[in-house]
Amino acid sequence: xxxxxxxxxxxxxxxxxxxxxxxxxxxxxxxxxxxxxxxxxxxxxxxxxxxxxxxxxxxxxxxxxxxxxxxxxxxxxxxxxxxxxxxxxxxxxxxxxxxxxxxxxxxxxxxxxxxxxxxxxxxxxxxxxxxxxxxxxxxxxxxxxxxxxxxxxxxxxxxxxxxxxxxxxxxxxxxxxxxxxxxxxxxxxxxxxxxxxxxxxxxxxxxxxxxxxxxxxxxxxxxxxxxxxxxxxxxxxxxxxxxxxxxxxxxxxxxxxxxxxxxxxxxxxxxxxxxxxxxxxxxxxxxxxxxxxxxxxxxxxxxxxxxxxxxxxxxxxxxxxxxxxxxxxxxxxxxxxxxxxxxxxxxxxxxxxxxxxxxx
Amino acid sequence: xxxxxxxxxxxxxxxxxxxxxxxxxxxxxxxxxxxxxxxxxxxxxxxxxxxxxxxxxxxxxxxxxxxxxxxxxxxxxxxxxxxxxxxxxxxxxxxxxxxxxxxxxxxxxxxxxxxxxxxxxxxxxxxxxxxxxxxxxxxxxxxxxxxxxxxxxxxxxxxxxxxxxxxxxxxxxxxxxxxxxxxxxxxxxxxxxxxxxxxxxxxxxxxxxxxxxxxxxxxxxxxxxxxxxxxxxxxxxxxxxxxxxxxxxxxxxxxxxxxxxxxxxxxxxxxxxxxxxxxxxxxxxxxxxxxxxxxxxxxxxxxxxxxxxxxxxxxxxxxxxxxxxxxxxxxxxxxxxxxxxxxxxxxxxxxxxxxxxxxx
Numbered sequence: 001x002x003x004x005x006x007x008x009x010x011x012x013x014x015x016x017x018x019x020x021x022x023x024x025x026x027x028x029x030x031x032x033x034x035x036x037x038x039x040x041x042x043x044x045x046x047x048x049x050x051x052x053x054x055x056x057x058x059x060x061x062x063x064x065x066x067x068x069x070x071x072x073x074x075x076x077x078x079x080x081x082x083x084x085x086x087x088x089x090x091x092x093x094x095x096x097x098x099x100x101x102x103x104x105x106x107x108x109x110x111x112x113x114x115x116x117x118x119x120x121x122x123x124x125x126x127x128x129x130x131x132x133x134x135x136x137x138x139x140x141x142x143x144x145x146x147x148x149x150x151x152x153x154x155x156x157x158x159x160x161x162x163x164x165x166x167x168x169x170x171x172x173x174x175x176x177x178x179x180x181x182x183x184x185x186x187x188x189x190x191x192x193x194x195x196x197x198x199x200x201x202x203x204x205x206x207x208x209x210x211x212x213x214x215x216x217x218x219x220x221x222x223x224x225x226x227x228x229x230x231x232x233x234x235x236x237x238x239x240x241x242x243x244x245x246x247x248x249x250x251x252x253x254x255x256x257x258x259x260x261x262x263x264x265x266x267x268x269x270x271x272x273x274x275x276x277x278x279x280x281x282x283x284x285x286x287x288x289x290x291x292x293x294x295x296x297x298x299x300x301x302x303x304x305x306x307x308x309x310x311x312x313x314x315x316x317x318x319x320x321x322x323x324x325x326x327x328x329x330x331x332x333x334x335x336x337x338x339x340x341x342x343x344x345x346x347x348x349x350x351x352x353x354x355x356x357x358x359x360x
Numbered sequence: 361x362x363x364x365x366x367x368x369x370x371x372x373x374x375x376x377x378x379x380x381x382x383x384x385x386x387x388x389x390x391x392x393x394x395x396x397x398x399x400x401x402x403x404x405x406x407x408x409x410x411x412x413x414x415x416x417x418x419x420x421x422x423x424x425x426x427x428x429x430x431x432x433x434x435x436x437x438x439x440x441x442x443x444x445x446x447x448x449x450x451x452x453x454x455x456x457x458x459x460x461x462x463x464x465x466x467x468x469x470x471x472x473x474x475x476x477x478x479x480x481x482x483x484x485x486x487x488x489x490x491x492x493x494x495x496x497x498x499x500x501x502x503x504x505x506x507x508x509x510x511x512x513x514x515x516x517x518x519x520x521x522x523x524x525x526x527x528x529x530x531x532x533x534x535x536x537x538x539x540x541x542x543x544x545x546x547x548x549x550x551x552x553x554x555x556x557x558x559x560x561x562x563x564x565x566x567x568x569x570x571x572x573x574x575x576x577x578x579x580x581x582x583x584x585x586x587x588x589x590x591x592x593x594x595x596x597x598x599x600x601x602x603x604x605x606x607x608x609x610x611x612x613x614x615x616x617x618x619x620x621x622x623x624x625x626x627x628x629x630x631x632x633x634x635x636x637x638x639x640x641x642x643x644x645x646x647x648x649x650x651x652x653x654x655x656x657x658x659x660x661x662x663x664x665x666x667x668x669x670x671x672x673x674x675x676x677x678x679x680x681x682x683x684x685x686x687x688x689x690x691x692x693x694x695x696x697x698x699x700x701x702x703x704x705x706x707x708x709x710x711x712x713x714x715x716x717x718x719x720x
Contacts, residue, residue: 311567
């Protein structure tokens with residue numbers, strides 16, 4: 001059973017709860033937009049389902065509600081930003097704003113962020129860039145759940161990478177992907193359903209291949225994209241490393257096994273830097289070619305990929321961002337279905353924070 | 361049986377052959393350096409084994425031996441470069457030089473390249489950046505051999521991505537990976553040996569999963585990194601698209617199924633842009649943090665990944681670039697072993713071009 005809520009209702013509820021946690025009105029609006037955009041796009045794991053976890057971080061004093069986000073170092077096209085221990089959901093949009101403004105002025109920009117926390121759905125940030133006709137990037141590191149190839153313990157996160165390309169008449173291309181084989185969410189679902197995982201996605205606590213979801217939760221690890229060596233697991237390990245080196249090492253944040261956990265109840269590992277790390281980049285298209293020419297070229301690319309001969313049993317290739325956009329069209333119109341248990345959880349948050357959740 | 365050649369010998373031979381093809385002395389030196397660096401690092405598929413294919417491109421008039429490489433558009437941190445139909449092995453290093461110079465001056469730079477051809481080993485370019493204490497990127501598109509997920513025909517190339525990070529006391533981190541499950545070279549080897557491929561790496565001409573190498577050569581396609589949907593093949597497709605959009609679409613080059621083939625005998629598809637496309641980026645580390653602090657942090661990252669508990673039957677995780685560096689140390693000392701058939705092929709090129717190949 002699901003209850004249906006409008007995006008506006010969930011946005012206003014989330015923003016109010018976050019204001020109750022101490023965020024300024026402007027920051028609460030930014031953070032609520034990141035959360036509810038995920039719900040609208042069907043990325044349910046990164047939407048209001050996580051509101052309770054963010055609230056717990058404030059309750060435990062693990063996040064600074066009114067951080068002073070500062071630029072530590074900058075040039076026309078680069079910056080290192082310190083999030084002052086703030087919520088990733090508002091540090092992220094502010095740092096992304098710096099990247100977009102610098103790109104608009106200088107052609108391109110790359111911004112490294114330290115001292116932040118979980119920043120929500122990676123794809124949110126390039127979506128912002130696209131509205132300004134910029135190509136946008138975002139990457140973040142995350143607490144360790146992934147083993148490097150040939151390792152038997154988690155020393156990397158699912159470290160997602162998102163890149164968005166504006167188009168012309170076609171909708172934009174929005175890549176948003178973890179660099180692991182599967183998400184921890186997918187392993188949880190398999191465990192709940194009592195199903196086996198596909199081969200090559202996880203290892204157990206000894207580092208042996210497994211398809212039992214339980215093995216992950218008993219000290220196992222997710223494998224990097226590609227899985228084992230012969231299927232290209234070294235490439236997924238390279239990608240997870242790339243994200244960690246840019247978002248964690250170069251920014252001055254924690255990296256690898258030292259990235260702080262998202263769940264407030266888990267203990268932080270010893271620090272090797274400050275908070276969680278992200279990076280954002282933006283590129284002005286007419287720094288490279290006329291915007292009109294680019295639009296026609298991207299449209300042609302999209303039409304070509306879409307008209308590829310379909311594999312049997314499929315409708316043919318999708319364009320990155322298609323599934324999320326289709327869900328968004330529907331949910332912006334007809335509302336966002338939340339499982340009853342989640343609606344109940346939101347009501348409990350509402351009671352605790354004195355913010356009523358409007359009935360659907 | 362293998363014959364052993366010194367790097368110097370292969371470099372001087374390749375440079376002389378390319379001068380015979382019409383390259384200037386400086387360009388021939390650049391191109392030979394790209395080729396022989398691949399041989400030294402054990403990336404045998406991208407070294408002198410391909411010299412004949414480059415020579416054929418000149419014989420067929422498909423490459424301009426003395427191109428005027430020009431900057432079409434630029435800002436302090438961006439450029440679009442036209443390779444004037446030149447050899448990728450010299451257009452690439454020249455465009456990479458532009459990226460490195462701009463980064464040194466402006467903090468970071470991103471250079472898109474059109475109207476080039478095959479640029480050799482992707483990892484060559486970040487290796488150059490590392491010698492200047494820069495983080496370096498390179499990406500190139502390639503002629504179609506890879507199907508998008510749920511497609512039954514090749515509309516993307518193996519589209520490699522290479523990124524290099526300087527370190528401190530540790531050797532640098534050098535990522536150099538195709539965005540496909542396997543390389544065409546690996547499929548050729550399996551066919552020659554009569555072995556099956558791992559499941560999930562290729563599809564046949566109908567788009568059905570296959571492990572028969574023959575199926576690839578009879579109109580099949582390589583799958584993107586991840587393989588099928590449940591192992592994350594959509595993510596590999598996103599990565600191959602990302603490389604094509606940056607290297608092909610944004611640069612003004614050909615993209616996707618329209619990228620010209622490397623082999624001179626194959627007919628070019630109808631053009632949607634100019635030549636093959638690449639992109640190069642470089643980032644100055646002290647634009648983000650002090651170089652010394654960065655060096656210590658990267659060293660710590662490397663030591664941490666290296667000391668991850670090993671998976672059973674392995675020596676534990678490698679650092680990206682380890683295998684190539686180990687081969688390079690050995691080959692720079694003891695020489696490069698070439699299969700007898702390849703040594704013979706080089707001698708034939710030598711006879712045709714009047715350039716003697718020194719005996720090992």
